[in-house]
Amino acid sequence: xxKHILKLIWNxxxxxxxxxxxxxxxxxxxxxxxxxxxxxxxxxxxxxxxETKNRWIVALDDLHSLDSLESVNTINNLKRTLLxxxxxxxxxxxxxxxxFSNSMSSNSSDDMGFEIYAYQVYVEPxxxxxxxLNITDGRWFQEDDYLSSVEKIIVNQKxxxxxxxxxxxxDSTITFSGELKxxxxxxxxxxxxxxxxxxxxxxxxxxxxxxxxxxxxxxxxGTPKSYEEKLSLIVSNTTNRSGSIIEQLDKKRIENGRSxxxxxxxxxxxxxxxxxxxALGLFGVLWFNINKRKSxxxxxxxxxxxxxNITKQFIIEILILSGFxxxxxIFFAIQIPxxxxxxxxxxxxxxxxxxxxxxxxxxxxxxxxxxxxxxxxITPAQSLHED
Amino acid sequence: MIKLDNVSKVYRTKTIxxxxxxxxxxxxxxxxxxxxxxxxxxxxxxxxxxxxxxxEPSSGQVQVDGQSVSNYLSKATSRFRNEKLxxxxxxxHLIPDLSVIDNVELPLLYRNISGSQRRSMAADALDAVxxxxxxxxxxxxxxxxxxxxxxxARAIVGKPNIILADEPTGNLDSVMGDEIMDILTKLNQDNxxxxxxxxxxxxxxxxxHRLIRLYDGTQVA
Numbered sequence: 187x188x189k190h191i192l193k194l195i196w197n198x199x200x201x202x203x204x205x206x207x208x209x210x211x212x213x214x215x216x217x218x219x220x221x222x223x224x225x226x227x228x229x230x231x232x233x234x235x236x237e238t239k240n241r242w243i244v245a246l247d248d249l250h251s252l253d254s255l256e257s258v259n260t261i262n263n264l265k266r267t268l269l270x271x272x273x274x275x276x277x278x279x280x281x282x283x284x285x286f287s288n289s290m291s292s293n294s295s296d297d298m299g300f301e302i303y304a305y306q307v308y309v310e311p312x313x314x315x316x317x318x319l320n321i322t323d324g325r326w327f328q329e330d331d332y333l334s335s336v337e338k339i340i341v342n343q344k345x346x347x348x349x350x351x352x353x354x355x356x357d358s359t360i361t362f363s364g365e366l367k368x369x370x371x372x373x374x375x376x377x378x379x380x381x382x383x384x385x386x387x388x389x390x391x392x393x394x395x396x397x398x399x400x401x402x403x404x405x406x407x408g409t410p411k412s413y414e415e416k417l418s419l420i421v422s423n424t425t426n427r428s429g430s431i432i433e434q435l436d437k438k439r440i441e442n443g444r445s446x447x448x449x450x451x452x453x454x455x456x457x458x459x460x461x462x463x464x465a466l467g468l469f470g471v472l473w474f475n476i477n478k479r480k481s482x483x484x485x486x487x488x489x490x491x492x493x494x495n496i497t498k499q500f501i502i503e504i505l506i507l508s509g510f511x512x513x514x515x516i517f518f519a520i521q522i523p524x525x526x527x528x529x530x531x532x533x534x535x536x537x538x539x540x541x542x543x544x545x546x547x548x549x550x551x552x553x554x555x556x557x558x559x560x561x562x563x564i565t566p567a568q569s570l571h572e573d
Numbered sequence: 574m575i576k577l578d579n580v581s582k583v584y585r586t587k588t589i590x591x592x593x594x595x596x597x598x599x600x601x602x603x604x605x606x607x608x609x610x611x612x613x614x615x616x617x618x619x620x621x622x623x624x625x626x627x628x629e630p631s632s633g634q635v636q637v638d639g640q641s642v643s644n645y646l647s648k649a650t651s652r653f654r655n656e657k658l659x660x661x662x663x664x665x666h667l668i669p670d671l672s673v674i675d676n677v678e679l680p681l682l683y684r685n686i687s688g689s690q691r692r693s694m695a696a697d698a699l700d701a702v703x704x705x706x707x708x709x710x711x712x713x714x715x716x717x718x719x720x721x722x723x724x725x726a727r728a729i730v731g732k733p734n735i736i737l738a739d740e741p742t743g744n745l746d747s748v749m750g751d752e753i754m755d756i757l758t759k760l761n762q763d764n765x766x767x768x769x770x771x772x773x774x775x776x777x778x779x780x781x782h783r784l785i786r787l788y789d790g791t792q793v794a
Contacts, residue, residue: 190675485679491682495683565627567628
């Protein structure tokens with residue numbers, strides 16, 4: 187039967203080519219959309235690495251113009267005053283590489299004999315509690331670490347996976363623009379945003395002089411937004427500067443991902459719209475084809491085909507056409523990972539090819555079923571007479 | 574053997590009821606070549622369709638080859654049609670996208686027969702109707718007479734006991750019509766195939782063993 191159907195398809199290659207083209211184009215658009223969606227879905231699955239609930243962030247109004255002593259006094263004063271507030275459970279000063287700050291600093295070095303590239307983040311010991319960072323190996327910074335002769339660092343898991351895969355690096359010293367001792371590993375710190383790539387990251391312990399750009403606050407559960415006013419007053423009175431900006435990390439997180447969510451939503455809409463269009467198109471074409479082939483259906487039934495044979499024939503026909511379209515589509519799509527056209531992982535594209543193929547096959551089968559069942563219901567006398 | 578007892582066929586729409594056949598009693602013994610004549614719309618084709626189990630009577634009983642038919646949609650009825658009956662139509666009903674030999678093979682597709690055996694049986698059937706050299710042609714490359722011979726080859730390829738022919742010479746000139754009649758007569762004489770033929774042509778009907786006439790759905794002779 188398959189050989190017979192292949193002959194039918196081949197002998198009607200002109201009209202079938204259009205259907206193959208429609209399925210092929212749908213597959214390619216679906217593949218592109220799914221690649222984008224899977225790429226972002228993978229990022230969404232990655233841990234952000236820090237808590238945003240009940241966390242507020244204050245962008246401090248230029249404390250760099252103060253001299254060292256003055257700035258230390260100001261920061262310590264601010265710290266004490268804020269910790270006296272019952273609404274504030276913990277706080278930490280950070281450099282400008284703060285959550286959702288859109289600022290980044292990176293460094294690279296081949297001191298170890300291979301290229302190491304990493305984001306660098308300057309932190310205080312209090313940041314762990316302020317942001318609820320998750321240590322997966324080793325420990326977090328302590329006050330004693332300021333006194334260490336070798337600079338101590340904490341890295342993220344991506345750093346270990348990228349440069350020291352499978353090795354336990356706790357208490358190991360690496361050379362990266364100087365000697366650095368790894369004392370802990372955090373699972374993640376995607377401070378630029380959920381949709382950003384997880385990059386190898388090094389956290390350096392810095393004293394307060396180098397961490398006076400942002401203030402991260404862990405607020406008591408249920409602290410009202412109106413507290414921002416009081417907080418603003420405390421900050422401006424203590425620092426003698428009125429330009430500090432207070433924001434809630436939860437909101438910043440939403441704002442930070444808004445454009446990506448918008449793109450993702452658009453892509454889902456386009457793909458869904460495409461699927462519906464393809465379904466309607468295929469349904470229409472199949473319906474038309476079956477109506478055109480009524481006499482053939484009647485003839486086959488007169489010659490001994492049961493209704494199930496007719497249904498099977500039409501479904502197999504459309505599945506074979508889809509198969510051709512998918513083979514051509516996969517041939518083109520697979521070039522992207524094979525030729526390393528993009529820097530994204532090949533696995534992503536293979537998954538997108540798989541999902542797009544399954545969606546097309548399911549869609550086509552569903553669309554073929556109803557017209558095929560209808561075709562099988564045509565009585566031979568009726569269809570032969572109509573012809 | 575085909576036996577019809579009090580077979581009637583009524584077509585109903587919301588507003589009209591049309592009686593196509595009225596209490597037909599007919600017995601066609603094995604090996605008979607029967608022709609059915611009558612004016613257009615008298616129910617000839619309906620009668621043939623009912624004999625061929627591709628249409629269901631509104632009332633009455635149909636027996637074909639000793640079997641009484643009750644469920645026209647069953648797999649058993651489809652298999653019965655496939656193995657015991659062969660059809661020839663006035664407008665040939667060849668599938669234009671299939672070659673001559675593929676058209677002839679069609680009934681065998683619904684049997685458990687290997688591809689090579691199908692091919693060989695189809696080639697033999699084409700040989701029997703004198704079209705062995707046209708296997709690879711497509712229907713649109715054939716004359717009307719050749720198309721009907723392909724249709725006959727398709728009808729006989731599965732070696733059925735009964736052939737039902739609906740105006741097989743209706744679309745052909747007299748010479749080609751005679752050729753087709755010769756083939757059908759030979760099939761009847763040599764193989765003992767029962768043939769029921771609907772025709773408008775008195776000359777063709779005279780070549781058969783028996784003629785019945787229908788008028789307004791009723792057998793009049």
